[in-house]
Amino acid sequence: MGMTETFYDVMRRQGITRRSFLKYCALTASALGLGPEFVPQIAHAMETKPRTPVLWLHGLECTCCSESFIRSAHPLAKDVVLSMISLDYDDTLMAAAGHQAEAILEEVMTKYKGNYILAVEGNPPLNQDGMSCIIGGKPFLEQLKHVAKDAKAIISWGSCASFGCVQAARPNPTKATPVHEVIFDKPIIRVPGCPPIAEVMTGVITYMLTFDRIPPLDRMGRPLMFYSQRIHDKCYRRPHFDAGQFVETFDDESARKGYCLYKVGCKGPTTYNACSTIRWNEGVSFPIQAGHGCIGCSEDGFWDKGSWYARLTDIHQFGIEANADKIGGAVAAGVGGAIAVHAAVSALKRAQHKGE
Amino acid sequence: MSKHLTMEELDAQELKAAAKITAVRVYEAPLRIWHWVNAFAILTLCLSGYFIGSPLPTQPGEASANYLMGYIRFAHFAAAMVFTVGFIGRMYWAMVGNHHARQLFILPFWSGHWWAEVFRELRWYLFIEKEPKKYVGHNPLAQLAMFFFIVLGSLFMIATGMALYGEGLMQDHWIAKLFGWVIPLFGQSQDVHTWHHMGMWIFIVFTMIHIYVAVREDIMSRQSIVSTMISGVRTFKDDRLD
Numbered sequence: 001m002g003m004t005e006t007f008y009d010v011m012r013r014q015g016i017t018r019r020s021f022l023k024y025c026a027l028t029a030s031a032l033g034l035g036p037e038f039v040p041q042i043a044h045a046m047e048t049k050p051r052t053p054v055l056w057l058h059g060l061e062c063t064c065c066s067e068s069f070i071r072s073a074h075p076l077a078k079d080v081v082l083s084m085i086s087l088d089y090d091d092t093l094m095a096a097a098g099h100q101a102e103a104i105l106e107e108v109m110t111k112y113k114g115n116y117i118l119a120v121e122g123n124p125p126l127n128q129d130g131m132s133c134i135i136g137g138k139p140f141l142e143q144l145k146h147v148a149k150d151a152k153a154i155i156s157w158g159s160c161a162s163f164g165c166v167q168a169a170r171p172n173p174t175k176a177t178p179v180h181e182v183i184f185d186k187p188i189i190r191v192p193g194c195p196p197i198a199e200v201m202t203g204v205i206t207y208m209l210t211f212d213r214i215p216p217l218d219r220m221g222r223p224l225m226f227y228s229q230r231i232h233d234k235c236y237r238r239p240h241f242d243a244g245q246f247v248e249t250f251d252d253e254s255a256r257k258g259y260c261l262y263k264v265g266c267k268g269p270t271t272y273n274a275c276s277t278i279r280w281n282e283g284v285s286f287p288i289q290a291g292h293g294c295i296g297c298s299e300d301g302f303w304d305k306g307s308w309y310a311r312l313t314d315i316h317q318f319g320i321e322a323n324a325d326k327i328g329g330a331v332a333a334g335v336g337g338a339i340a341v342h343a344a345v346s347a348l349k350r351a352q353h354k355g356e
Numbered sequence: 357m358s359k360h361l362t363m364e365e366l367d368a369q370e371l372k373a374a375a376k377i378t379a380v381r382v383y384e385a386p387l388r389i390w391h392w393v394n395a396f397a398i399l400t401l402c403l404s405g406y407f408i409g410s411p412l413p414t415q416p417g418e419a420s421a422n423y424l425m426g427y428i429r430f431a432h433f434a435a436a437m438v439f440t441v442g443f444i445g446r447m448y449w450a451m452v453g454n455h456h457a458r459q460l461f462i463l464p465f466w467s468g469h470w471w472a473e474v475f476r477e478l479r480w481y482l483f484i485e486k487e488p489k490k491y492v493g494h495n496p497l498a499q500l501a502m503f504f505f506i507v508l509g510s511l512f513m514i515a516t517g518m519a520l521y522g523e524g525l526m527q528d529h530w531i532a533k534l535f536g537w538v539i540p541l542f543g544q545s546q547d548v549h550t551w552h553h554m555g556m557w558i559f560i561v562f563t564m565i566h567i568y569v570a571v572r573e574d575i576m577s578r579q580s581i582v583s584t585m586i587s588g589v590r591t592f593k594d595d596r597l598d
Contacts, residue, residue: 219537244423299546301543
């Protein structure tokens with residue numbers, strides 16, 4: 001392939017100076033938690049490796065992942081990453097439309113067979129023969145399977161592709177299904193979040209392109225560098241948690257003092273993400289900093305693990321207002337009552353037979 | 357019936373009966389120590405666990421001057437370690453101790469006779485049987501309850517609890533490696549919290565029933581119950597065979 005360009009070629013062609021390029025390499029290294037000795041390694045890879053195209057498919061989704069992605073501030077997505085990763089097909093961002101767009105998809109698939117990365121935003125619905133999501137006249141599931149066939153690896157963007165998210169929340173009428181439950185023969189990297197943090201998204205993609213391998217993953221297939229700790233572990237309000245200082249209601253004195261939001265349902269203690277370190281919008285803030293608990297948007301089935309405003313999860317099998325304490329308390333009270341009655345009957349029986 | 361006898365005669369009669377009443381050594385010292393250590397560990401775990409799920413009211417003053425939630429969580433984790441090590445020790449004792457030490461772990465599930473006695477014991481609790489049978493170890497109903505609540509219940513609480521504890525240690529720690537698989541099994545961390553919390557209520561309900569039944573049996577059955585877990589000796593109130 002004589003016409004194959006390197007990443008560096010593409011960047012230069014897009015008017016990026018060598019100085020900016022090296023800055024980008026340094027930023028990327030630190031974003032990925034690598035030491036300074038990796039900067040020349042990244043630069044070298046960028047200069048010599050043919051660029052890897054990324055095909056970005058959209059299933060059932062709300063485009064919040066794309067919205068987040070184009071706002072990446074840290075590895076300079078708008079200047080570098082977007083040109084670098086050559087989003088050859090992304091029906092939201094690309095200029096082409098209709099048959100022209102679908103033609104690009106086929107072209108990349110043939111030219112870079114087994115060598116492109118498939119990024120999936122959203123998920124395929126399986127009910128009604130997949131009719132709840134039609135791309136180019138066909139169910140999304142067909143496009144997904146078709147493009148996944150020759151992909152090197154798949155990135156499941158966001159909670160939709162990773163876990164199912166809102167469209168898969170009970171009762172999941174369209175049977176929206178996460179990517180790893182329909183594609184089994186490709187490595188899948190899950191980058192959950194609703195949406196995922198922009199820097200996390202660009203960081204994952206940059207890692208895969210520069211090192212030509214999948215980042216280390218945890219048990220759930222999430223990149224360890226961003227998902228190895230819970231929000232709670234790095235939360236700046238953690239000292240208030242340990243001290244036992246909690247917001248009891250959203251308008252109390254504790255809320256004004258910025259105490260821990262645990263009692264008003266913060267899901268930080270059970271949510272794996274990097275919000276409390278990387279934060280959002282160029283590191284400006286994140287939900288807890290803004291005074292609202294984490295809703296656990298990067299966790300499996302977070303829509304059904306509510307309430308978002310109570311520590312104990314609702315258990316719907318036992319009625320709308322039930323949780324572990326209410327159910328357990330009711331059972332314990334029932335058993336206590338039964339014991340009392342049983343003890344009374346026992347005493348009566350004993351008294352009856354006393355004289356024998 | 358014995359109203360016309362004098363005190364001396366009564367004493368003599370009782371002494372004569374006592375000469376025939378037997379006592380059997382059932383629970384050896386390590387088992388009894390485990391029982392009480394385990395009881396206090398469960399008490400600590402339930403109390404601290406409840407206050408982890410529903411924390412106490414907000415503490416006044418600087419965060420640096422308080423550590424209430426930290427102490428409550430420490431108590432929970434420390435008691436959990438005692439509970440776990442105790443359970444491992446109890447399993448070891450089942451192997452090296454006397455045959456009563458094994459009763460907790462092995463159900464004679466395929467024995468029709470055993471099941472018949474389970475139902476006989478149930479009838480005793482439903483006031484249908486006139487009197488219970490004598491058992492040197494656990495009666496079959498108690499054995500069934502112990503197996504499900506204490507053996508399976510403890511294993512469940514240890515697995516879910518260690519998985520949650522391992523989250524804070526991160527995935528390279530051996531506890532996270534050993535128990536981390538539990539979390540995807542239930543879905544996510546929050547689900548494991550909910551199940552673990554339900555487990556606490558199961559232990560509370562077990563404890564209520566256990567204490568009631570132990571006291572009731574001590575009074576109404578034909579053998580000692582409560583003192584047996586203190587002295588290790590089972591005494592019988594009559595000398596009939598079963």
